[in-house]
Amino acid sequence: MTRSAVPQSARAQHGTHRAREAKLAGDAAPAALRAEIGASWDRVLRSGLDPDQSTESVLLQRDEVERRRRTSALGEVMPLLNESLVSLAEAAQQIVVVTDVEGRVLWRRGSTRVLRRADSICLAEGATWAEESTGTNAIGTALVARAPVQVHSSEHFVRRLHDWTCAAAPVRDPRDGRLMGVVDLSGPASTFHPTSLALVGSVARLAESELRNRHLRAIDRLRSVAAPLLCRLGGRAAAVDVHGWLAAVTGMPPVERLPLPKSMRPGRIWLPSLGMCEVEPLPGGWLVRVADGPGDGDGPRQRVVLDLSRPHRLSVSVVGTVGTWTRGLSPRHAELLYALALHREGRTASELAQDVFGDATRTVTVRAEISRIRRHLAQVLAHRPYRFGEGVEVEVIHPDQPADLLPRSTAPVVVTARTA
DSSP states (O other), X not given: OOOOXXXXXXXXXXXXXXXXXXXXXXXXXSSOOOHHHHHHHHHHHXXXXXXXXXXOOOOOOHHHHHHHXXXXXXXXXXXXXXXXXXXXXXXXXXXXXXXXXXXBEEEEEEOHHHHHHHHTTTOSTXXXXXXXXXXXXXXXXXXXXXXXXXXXXXXXXXXXXXXXXXXXXXXXXXXXXXXXXXXXXXXXXXXXXXXXXXXXXXXXHHHHHXXXXXXXXXXXXXXXXXXXXXXXXXXXXXXXXXXXXXXXEESSOOOSBOOOOTTOOSEEEEETTTEEEEEEEETTEEEEEEOOOTTSTTOOOEEEEEEOSSTTSOXXXXXXXXXXXXXXXXXXXXXXXXXXXXXXXXXXXHHHXXXXXXXXXXXXXXXXXXXXXXXXXXXXXXXXXXXXXXXXXXXXXXXXXXXXXXXXXXXXXXXXXHXX
């Protein structure tokens, strides 16, 4: 994604300056700012930031900067950034700045002269360049906009930055899509070039591609270790990396990614998509073996709690031997689970369609919605007919007043319960 190039002409810069002064005075701008700059200015003005303030910030301690470098995947692509961008920055009398998702500077490279000049505005390792701290600038504004941004001269909110130009692009982790930080190209305003934005955008995508390739190679290494183990196992099992991406599977259909809890640990654990599992560590990941489900042999009994007591916070909880897992519910999913809780013997798709829609022909919609529910409750919900599994205890928490049960629902099964 790219943004329109920043105008270089003196007339255009004068127009930007007039628009800026008008905004500061609370007047209508005589010249329109670019959309992303105008939106940033509005945010900064609402925050009460002083345009005459310093850009100084409290720097992170050196050990904290090092810790963030070690734990950031961006460190893996710094050699690539050095190779692809730093030499260009040095030739253009600019510097490359890489920040984390908070806008804290973790690395900077480039022209020695510009690095010394950057120290004067606190564009230093450990400094914060988030928009709420330093006003409109390429780093902070790109973090907010989640898109490449170029900020030139008087487009910066803080006057001290009017002698600077910068272009920045966000970098996302290809494993989960989360924002990791920003790659920025900064220098004196005289070094402005309209291609800088496209350049940092391309380098950010190149960094994401490198991270994706590294991830695929790590999955291949994990597969080479796990495949022989899975061949010797009976039942259902999978090998996943620490982010849940599948490397190998046996005894069940493959999925692209297995949702894992943040505090994954060896031992017996409940996973929403599989139920009770035995987890063992592997180099670079986990071996996940599905334990017996409810009602199968000596598998652990489980209890489902359908909480309908608060209309705006509907939820379902699965209580097992290792703890409780809770998920919010949409009103439609709450209606379907309520119908199944009332009819423990099970319901066909047409019966559920009658329960929820008052129309037994709407089976396609019912099947689609139940399929979505079973993505998270597969081990406690059975099908053919749809029902809670054998041995699963089901508790429904009703509101204090029967009339408050899913008050906006028109599902026959709910209406009947409200008036009973």
